[in-house]
Amino acid sequence: MSTHTHPSTDLERQHPVDDPGLEPHAERYIDSDERLGRAANRQVVALFGLSPLLALAATVVYFAIPRDLEITFIGFHTPAHHFWFGLLLGSAILLIGLGAVHWARTLMSDVEMIEERHPIASSEEDRAGILAEIDKGIADTGLSRRKMILASMGGALGLFAVPMLVTLADLGPWPTRSERARTIERTLFAEATPSKPVRLVNDTTWAPIRAADLEIGQLVNAQPENLKNLHGTAVQVEKSKAAIIIVRMAIDKINIPESRKDWHVDGILCYSKICTHVGCPISLWEQQTHHLLCPCHQSTFDLGDSGVVVFGPAARALPQLPITVNEAGELVAHGDFTVPVGPSYFERDSRNDYQKGDN
Numbered sequence: 001m002s003t004h005t006h007p008s009t010d011l012e013r014q015h016p017v018d019d020p021g022l023e024p025h026a027e028r029y030i031d032s033d034e035r036l037g038r039a040a041n042r043q044v045v046a047l048f049g050l051s052p053l054l055a056l057a058a059t060v061v062y063f064a065i066p067r068d069l070e071i072t073f074i075g076f077h078t079p080a081h082h083f084w085f086g087l088l089l090g091s092a093i094l095l096i097g098l099g100a101v102h103w104a105r106t107l108m109s110d111v112e113m114i115e116e117r118h119p120i121a122s123s124e125e126d127r128a129g130i131l132a133e134i135d136k137g138i139a140d141t142g143l144s145r146r147k148m149i150l151a152s153m154g155g156a157l158g159l160f161a162v163p164m165l166v167t168l169a170d171l172g173p174w175p176t177r178s179e180r181a182r183t184i185e186r187t188l189f190a191e192a193t194p195s196k197p198v199r200l201v202n203d204t205t206w207a208p209i210r211a212a213d214l215e216i217g218q219l220v221n222a223q224p225e226n227l228k229n230l231h232g233t234a235v236q237v238e239k240s241k242a243a244i245i246i247v248r249m250a251i252d253k254i255n256i257p258e259s260r261k262d263w264h265v266d267g268i269l270c271y272s273k274i275c276t277h278v279g280c281p282i283s284l285w286e287q288q289t290h291h292l293l294c295p296c297h298q299s300t301f302d303l304g305d306s307g308v309v310v311f312g313p314a315a316r317a318l319p320q321l322p323i324t325v326n327e328a329g330e331l332v333a334h335g336d337f338t339v340p341v342g343p344s345y346f347e348r349d350s351r352n353d354y355q356k357g358d359n
């Protein structure tokens with residue numbers, strides 16, 4: 001049975017439960033001892049003052065430590081440049097945070113207040129009161145009196161911007177034509193030549209892929225075998241461009257344009273695994289329709305028609321890699337992709353991209 005009763009008077013409606021009031025005010029140690037207050041003031045200044053030194057140290061480290069130097073930290077290998085820059089910059093912002101918290105807890109006003117709930121629109125009188133409270137709050141922060149804290153905090157925040165700005169240098173080098181040809185427009189397959197082809201290998205087992213082992217409808221994630229020669233971050237950088245998928249389709253069910261008739265081995269075709277929209281790796285394969293779906297924004301490519309886009313935001317066909325077989329029947333490449341892989345960028349030349357209907 002319900003024991004709920006409705007409040008009957010305005011007062012009961014406004015205060016359905018007893019007002020517990022405020023806890024007794026506990027005085028902070030600095031409120032009763034001016035000497036401790038001054039010490040807290042110095043601590044806040046010290047925290048804010050140390051931060052710019054660390055920010056400057058991070059800036060120096062950014063330029064001073066060679067990018068290829070690695071260190072071992074708790075069993076992990078990591079680039080020394082990343083480690084020290086991150087540690088110093090992180091400590092700089094931590095000190096700003098600690099200084100702000102220490103300031104708020106020890107030096108700002110420490111008065112408990114109760115604010116009654118009331119209708120949303122305040123009266124003129126209340127608004128004037130609130131503005132007066134805001135003025136008082138600003139005065140209570142001590143901003144006008146504590147010039148040292150203000151100056152040190154300003155310095156800490158200002159110098160913290162320096163290492164942030166220098167990291168913009170990592171957006172470089174400027175993508176000139178030769179720089180692009182050396183980096184984003186080149187994959188590891190460029191090392192392959194007709195006399196020294198590169199084998200295509202499974203991307204987890206490194207096993208060479210034999211044409212005879214692939215069945216119609218099958219898709220294999222693969223990569224160039226020469227990726228094995230690289231170490232450290234170079235492996236990730238090169239793999240992100242040279243990742244490929246190999247599919248086998250019934251040759252009479254797909255469209256092979258004249259210009260690509262030597263690019264496949266009995267209906268085995270090789271494509272870049274990197275979506276031409278914004279670069280997600282793709283391998284969602286629908287073998288009946290020959291469609292490959294990107295999970296990021298649903299771009300869909302027709303691998304049975306030179307990788308053209310049939311749906312979604314991607315603007316370019318998936319780059320296809322010309323392949324053949326060696327004496328052992330293993331799939332190999334004799335050269336690089338004919339167009340840059342991955343997403344578009346301002347300077348990209350799209351004239352060689354395959355368009356539906358090209359031959």
Ligand code: FES
Binds near residue numbers: 276297
């Ligand atoms: S990255 Fe593939 S659709 Fe956006």
